[in-house]
Amino acid sequence: MNSIILLSVLGLGNLFLGFRRSNRLLLPAAMLMLAVVFGVNFLDWGTSQSFFNDMLVVDNFSVAFTGIVVLTALVLLPFSQKYAQDGEANLAEYYSLLLFSLVGAIMMVAYNHLLMLFLGVETLSIAMYVLAGSDKRNLRSNEAALKYFLMGSFTTGILLFGMALVYGATGTFVLRDISFAVQNPVNASLTPMLYIGMLLMFIGMGFKVSAAPFHFWTPDVYEGTPTFFTAFMSTVVKAAGFAAFLKLLVQAFPAASAQGVWLPTLTAMCVLTLLLGNVGAVTQTSAKRMLAYSSVSHAGYLLIGLVAFNGQLEGASANGLFFYSLAYSVATVASFGVLKLVADARMREDYNGLNGLAKTNPLLAFVMTVAMLSLAGIPLTGGFFGKFFIFSAAVENGYIGLVVFAVVMSMVSIYYYLRPIIAMYMRDAEDETTAPPVPVTGFQSAALLLLALLTVVLGVLPGLVAGIL
Amino acid sequence: MLTVLLLLWPVAAALLLHFFKGGAARVAAFGAALVELVLAAYAAFTFNSNHAGQFSYNLNWIPSAGIQFAVGMDGLSLLLVLLTAFLVPIILLAAFRRNFENESVFYALVLFMETGLIGVFTAQDAFLFYFMWEVALIPIYFLAGVWGGVNRAKVTFKFFLYTIVGSLFMLAGFVYLYFQTGASPDGLAAHNSSLASFYNLNLPVETQMWLFWLIFAAFAVKMPIFPFHTWQPDTYTEAPAPATMLLSGIMLKMGIYGCMRWLLPVVPLGVDRWQNLVLILAIIGIIYGAIIAIRQQDVKRLIAYSSLSHVGLMIAGVFSLTHIGLQGASIQMLAHGVNVVGMFFIADAIERRTGTRTIADLGGLTRQAPVLTVCFLVLLLGTVALPLTNGFVGEFLLLEGVFEYNAWMGAVAGVTIILGAVYLLRMFQRVMLGPDSSFTATFTDLTGAELALLVPLIVLVFWIGLFPGTFLHLSEGSVMNILNEVVKR
Known part of the structure; x- marks a missing residue:
């Protein structure tokens, strides 16, 4: 709760800082704020408190996921340095929007009332709609913002419609009361309405986390959005979205009768997401589009964590989701960070733009390699244990076929995650003028090293965070 | 404890090598490999051939899942650790004959791989074994891919894909076996993955028949056995000489060792079939x-x-x-x-x-x-x-x-x-x-x-x-x- 208040106040403060017309202070200020929020967030560890008449509940689950989203934003910020150097006029607004969107993300992981879920989703999304179009003079950025906004607001409408139907059937917005009403229906003729409402909410959530078949916006929007914000979109939105999704399943629809409806639905979505995400990524020539499809495919792996549901916000399923989200966020920020630096210097985002990077910038190449190996799920990196925990949770619940399919898909993924590595280490740039050394500030190097170190620590000593929930 | 030292020393040396350049890096890498050889020789001299597992060390690696960092050596492990520790300095000496770009990185990768190899030969926990199996793969992929011949990108890609797909099958087999085991010794987790509990599973013959192929896939690719060998001649040819020596001299023994330790006694009825x-x-x-x-x-x-x-x-x-x-x-x-x-x-x-x-x-x-x-x-x-x-x-x-x-x-x-x-x-x-x-x-x-x-x-x-x-x-x-x-x- 403290983190929500702090972030809102600090976000406003950041806006006022923008009046000074000096960009130099903004980045350190924003980072300091996030570091403070990150620390304060963990003061709530081990306590379970509810706020605003039970509309928000802060427990270990919400604290853990808040930790992920705040940490992600914190390590991402150094990659916005170029905005300050270029004298971007609206930098303060960007940072404030990021901080406000984090407020939305935290509401999504701590809600106990569907209204809070809706507010969280909207707070997060509206900031994202604006930031997607922040490169105002770029046609693709405009296109991305428009696409994201039109489709996003449409699906938010569907989400809201679903909530309304669930309310109609159960007479409540509070998660536990919904769960009670599902198990003890007052009027059996309303049951179809309840499940239709539930499935409509899944559509809304599926869109936010870019799960197939609601993922079609992802590649275009990711590609058009300035890379800095793409990184934010593909990590914070996804981590918060899946935490909210799991909460919805565990606290509102754990009943066996409801599971009979949503398990096949989610399993089908999961298979489709894995298939379309991985196969889509294989055919890309742009590294950024590949990462967009890869983000779709990771939604598929995370959906396995939902399918392996155990009725609690602790145990194998929740811990698997937590570990996976953390490892995925760290690796994704690292890969988008490197890609942004390279794209800024070389003006291209395809694989060939990475050619010869190992010679000109060994550090960038190394961090990108660690990130790719982690996303591919190779041991020594956090991504391996993320997949390991999620898959074993699913095997434990008997979803062997699903896991076999997911393993085959992650074999496919090795193909496209190796392509940047091959470009960086085994191909030479055509000539020096088109592939100059990429300028990296000390701040950014430190952030990249931290990300690589985190990935390796998660991959070597997973016991540090595995099983904390 | 000696086993842990054998495992940690090369990787520590690999990290320290970052601070050496050119000729100094050669001397440092070679010195580190010699120290490792001395350690291995010491292990051989103090080894008592009447006992099974020696120099054992256990650490609760992932307590919530019952996975142990368990290492130890019996005679077979020791033999292969000796082979590794003996060949690595020789391979490093061979590498000095050529002037590779970024030498210190090259030698660091070789030493890093030594940790993976020794880990494979000493692991007493299935997931640790798999982990080390891949730790040995990553450096050799870069050694062959970055410093190799003209076709290196294509050839090493095939090599990486073959081996990783094979080892994922093995991992799947291990995960299945893991869920058949009983609670971990400390009672924190419902299952454990120690070698001993895998030996005591007594699964029905039908299960063992398909489990055999899951586990064997990784070893079959690594050794390699016909018809899983197609990556091998190309990779040996394209890789720089030291990497080829690592692949053929030590790495293919991982497959044979794996069969002896993790296949025959784990799924004996499957092997029989x-x-x-x-x-x-x-x-x-x-x-x-x-x-x-x-x-x-x-x-x-x-x-x-x-x-x-x-x-x-x-x-x-x-x-x-x-x-x-x-x-x-x-x-x-x-x-x-x-x-x-x-x-x-x-x-x-x-x-x-x-x-x-x-x-x-x-x-x-x-x-x-x-x-x-x-x-x-x-x-x-x-x-x-x-x-x-x-x-x-x-x-x-x-x-x-x-x-x-x-x-x-x-x-x-x-x-x-x-x-x-x-x-x-x-x-x-x-x-x-x-x-x-x-x-x-x-x-x-x-x-x-x-x-x-x-x-x-x-x-x-x-x-x-x-x-x-x-x-x-x-x-x-x-x-x-x-x-x-x-x-x-």
């Missing part, structure tokens, strides 16, 4: 590799195919499930490691001087390089399995093991010795004897440093050939234990 099929594949590999080797024009490719043929015999020995066959495989792993590293070094020495590896371009090296000729001949005869050399002991025991299982198979597998002599002596004749060619006119003999590198190898060729008991004695107990586990059910 598929034993015949694997033996037939192994024997096809023996003949196939040898026949293709005869036709090769490239020295490196020829050695690659000969290696395929020799590995086939080791697999056949292991799957004969006889005491003598397993013992033969243990000692042949050592012998093959020594011989193949020496052979690849000589191939590289010739290539550095002449700029070619094509057999037709070479000839008449004896006259300019008598010392090289002698060294080459000794290693070659070791590979051909001439009595008194190391290859003889290993291949004799292996063939006897296969013969004990099935006389016909033994007879066919025996062809390997004849065919081996054909392709190796033919190569020797065309490279070392005969008229000079334009490439070989200015050939120079081995330098002192090169000779210093080959001498330990040659000493071992005779040592293992004349006194095999030193090494057979080490693995005796482990082989007995493995076979006891296999026949228990």
